[in-house]
Amino acid sequence: MTEVRRVALVTGASGGIGADLARVMARGGHDLALVARSAGKLAALANEIAATGRPRPLVLAVDLARTGSTDELAAGLAAAGASVEILVNNAGFGLNGPASQLDRASQTEMIDLNVRSLVDLTLRFMPDIVAARGRILNVASVAAFLPGPDMAVYYATKAFVVSFSAAIGEELRASGVTVTALCPGWTATDFQARAGINAPVTALMPAMSAMTVAEAGYAGLMAGRRRVTPGLFNKIAVALLPYMPLSLLLPAIARMQKSRRHV
Ligand SMILES: NC(=O)c1ccc[n+]([C@@H]2O[C@H](COP(=O)([O-])OP(=O)(O)OC[C@H]3O[C@@H](n4cnc5c(N)ncnc54)[C@H](OP(=O)(O)O)[C@@H]3O)[C@@H](O)[C@H]2O)c1
Numbered sequence: 640m641t642e643v644r645r646v647a648l649v650t651g652a653s654g655g656i657g658a659d660l661a662r663v664m665a666r667g668g669h670d671l672a673l674v675a676r677s678a679g680k681l682a683a684l685a686n687e688i689a690a691t692g693r694p695r696p697l698v699l700a701v702d703l704a705r706t707g708s709t710d711e712l713a714a715g716l717a718a719a720g721a722s723v724e725i726l727v728n729n730a731g732f733g734l735n736g737p738a739s740q741l742d743r744a745s746q747t748e749m750i751d752l753n754v755r756s757l758v759d760l761t762l763r764f765m766p767d768i769v770a771a772r773g774r775i776l777n778v779a780s781v782a783a784f785l786p787g788p789d790m791a792v793y794y795a796t797k798a799f800v801v802s803f804s805a806a807i808g809e810e811l812r813a814s815g816v817t818v819t820a821l822c823p824g825w826t827a828t829d830f831q832a833r834a835g836i837n838a839p840v841t842a843l844m845p846a847m848s849a850m851t852v853a854e855a856g857y858a859g860l861m862a863g864r865r866r867v868t869p870g871l872f873n874k875i876a877v878a879l880l881p882y883m884p885l886s887l888l889l890p891a892i893a894r895m896q897k898s899r900r901h902v
Contacts, residue, residue, distance in 0.1 A: 647664050661673055672719075730752060735790055774817050779800040
C-alpha cells in the first residue's frame with residue numbers, strides 16, 4: 640500500500656509572503672504543496688527547498704480565481720497521493736481606486752480569489768484536515784478592521800476572511816483543528832505593484848519584510864492563535880480603529896489611498 644503524503648498546502652507561494660511562509664514551513668519540517676499561477680517561480684522555490692535536503696515540494700500551477708480550478712488542484716493532489724494536513728490560504732490581491740472607476744471584472748475576480756477560493760479550499764480539505772487534527776492559516780490584513788474607501792472591495796474581502804476564520808475556528812474547536820487569521824499591514828512585496836499603489840516608506844507608514852510577517856504567521860499558526868497581527872504599529876492600529884468615529888476615519892482612509900495611487 641502506498642503511503643499518503645501529508646502536506647502543508649500554501650497558496651500564492653510564488654512570491655511575497657506566501658513564498659516566505661513556504662520557506663519557514665519547510666524549515667519547520669513540513670512537506671509542502673506550492674500553488675500559484677507562475678509555474679516557473681514555484682519550480683524554482685521547490686528546487687531551492689529541495690537543495691536544503693528537505694523533500695521537494697509538490698508544485699501545482701493553478702489560477703485560483705477561475706471557477707473549477709480547485710477541482711484541478713484537488714485532482715493534482717490526489718494524483719500525487721497527497722492529503723492536506725495544513726492549509727495556508729494566502730493568495731490574494733488588491734486594487735486601488737474608487738470602485739465605480741475600477742474595472743468591474745477585475746473587482747469580481749478579486750472576490751473570486753480572496754474569498755470564494757479561500758472558502759472553497761477550506762471546505763474541500765476540511766475532512767482531511769480534521770482527520771489529521773491539522774491547522775488552517777488564512778491571510779487577511781489590517782484592512783479587515785475598517786471600511787476602505789478607494790480600496791472598497793479589497794478591504795471588504797479581508798473583513799470576510801477575519802470573520803469566516805473566527806467562526807469556523809469556533810466550529811472546529813472540539814476537533815482540535817485551529818484556524819488562524821494573519822493580519823499584516825503594509826509589507827514590501829509585489830502586492831503594491833499589482834494593486835496600483837506607489838507609496839514611499841515613511842516613519843508613519845513603515846513596511847515590514849515578507850519574511851518577518853511569515854515568521855510571525857507561522858509561529859501563530861503552530862501556537863493555534865486565533866489572530867496574528869505582526870508589528871507594533873499594526874497592533875496599535877487594530878486596537879484603536881474600533882474607537883475612531885467613521886466620520887473622521889473614512890475621509891482619512893480615502894485621502895491615504897488616493898495619495899498612494901499610481902498616476
Ligand atoms: N503586501 C502587503 O502589504 C499586504 C498587506 C496585508 C495583507 N496582504 C495579503 O497577503 C497575501 C499575499 O500577498 P503578498 O503581499 O505576498 O503579494 P504578492 O507578492 O503579490 O503575492 C501574491 C501571491 O498570490 C498569487 N496569486 C495571485 N493571483 C492568483 C491567482 N489568480 N491564482 C493563484 N495564485 C494567485 C501570486 O502568484 P502568481 O502571480 O504566480 O499567481 C503570488 O504568489 C494576500 O492575500 C494579500 O492580500 C498583503
